[in-house]
Amino acid sequence: MARKDDTIVCNVKAFRMNKGWSQQELAEKIDTRRQAIYDIESGRYLPNTAIALRLARVFGCRVEDLFVVQAEPEDQPVHLLSDTDAPTTRLTLGRVRDRLVGLPLHGAESIPFGLRSADGLLNPDKKSASILSSSDRLDKTIILMGCDPAFDILGHHVSRAAPEMRVHCRFASSHRALSHLAEGLAHVAGTHLHNTGKAESNVVVASQKLAGLRSSVLGFSLLEEGLMVANGNPLGIRTVADLAQPMVRFINREPGAALRVLLDDRLQRAGIDAARINGYANEVHSHREGAYRIACNVADAALGLRAIAEAFDLGFVPITAARCDLVIPNDISNHPTVQVLLDVLQSAALRREINAIPGYESSITGKMIAEL
Structure with a gap:
């Protein structure tokens, strides 16, 4: 029973x-x-x-x-290896002799360590490569472009379900990811554009970018976005209006990035001229770059995610929660690795881990949002 x-x-x-x-x-x-x-x-x-x-x-x-x-896996005793009381439930586990050792995935430890192995080496002509991986491995690899850092977690769940399958995640803004998908340079694109009216921006822009390429839009995550600030928020930043204070050194995202669009919309609502913000023209191209600037004390605030702020031991000022979707062309949906990915999106294990990430929620994970 x-x-x-x-x-x-x-x-x-x-x-x-x-x-x-x-x-x-x-x-x-x-x-x-x-x-x-x-x-x-x-x-x-x-x-x-x-x-x-x-x-x-x-x-x-x-x-x-x-x-x-x-049956749900039974609990087992674990020896927690941590120098601090990390506020996380996500662990990397390994069995050392008869002891199960848990390494908390918190702060810098939640960001992959080391260099990634290459599948090939670019030749001097810049038009060909010397291939290091087998043809079968390349055939079972898919490229997912987007800027949700949890995509790597999705890729790991796919590899656990089918060890021969691989998801290669590449950072790209929503617009860039959709453009590359339309150009046939990716299998899957992630997008988390913000709605400025009643229309679903993810769906509208995907439809425009793909220009008739029949595709499915599936929910992946709800993620909390806002301003990353120094630990303890020493300048007392509470809203985007506070960025206009002369002492605040701000780091922006590049034009077209979803967070840049969100900021401009909020500044317009507040009646604040972007020219008043010290650093509005200083741009980075990822959440991580902005967080690093704050950690090095060359900036006081940057656009980003709560999960990234916590990874760098920073403070966070929430602005909104955005829905991140996955866009998959119908003609690619039969790719064996895409099929595994679609199954994993419906798994309870993936949803549990997404819910365990700071600032994330999985109520829409795997839900069909639209068919283009």
Whole structure:
């Protein structure tokens, strides 16, 4: 018997794809709506007995093959290796002989250490490369462009589910990520543009950039954005209006960056001329660069995420929460690694970890936002 805290793993999608059926075709075979099939496969809806039996009948299998009870992992003693009382629940774990050692993923430890190994070396002609990785590994690698630092976590979950698959995450603003997606230079683009009216900016801009390329827009995360400031916020910065104070040294983002658009919108609402802000023209191209400037005491405030501020032991002044979406062209959705990524987006494990990141929330993770 399933316990209350057990997870029901749905295998309907795997059975459907093995048959080569679309969600609409399966829905017609069991006399239900396509949306119901989507909700079943995404884990948002556990079907009643009648629907479960119909599914088993058309697939020629048992109900137990389609819906498997997966017990939650049991707790184990852990030896916490930490010099401080890190306010985090996320751990890197390793077993040393008979002891499970936990390394808190907090502050600088939450940012990857070391250099990344290359797949190839660029030749002098700048037009070819000497390949170091196998062709099979390259075929199972996808490129995800965007600026949500949690994309690396998504990539790790994909590799855990299928060790031969790999997600290469590359930092890019929302506009740049969508442009590269349209140009065929990425498999997936992340976007977290801010709504200035009733329209969904992520959807509108993606539709414009992709210019008729049929794609799906899926929710990934809700993330808290604002101003990163020195630890303890010594200048008492509370709103964007405080950036106009003469003593505040500000670091901006580049034009077109979602946070730059957010700042300009808030300054306009407050009736503040950007020229009054000391450092408005000083730009960086990532959250991390802005945080580093504050940590080195060459700036007092920069645009960024709560998660990045905490990684650099900085203070944070929230402005808003933005929705980060993933945009995937339909013709790429059958890529084997993209298929694993889509399954991982529906997993409880990914949602739990997203919820454990400072300033993040997973209520929209894996939700279909729009079809372009």
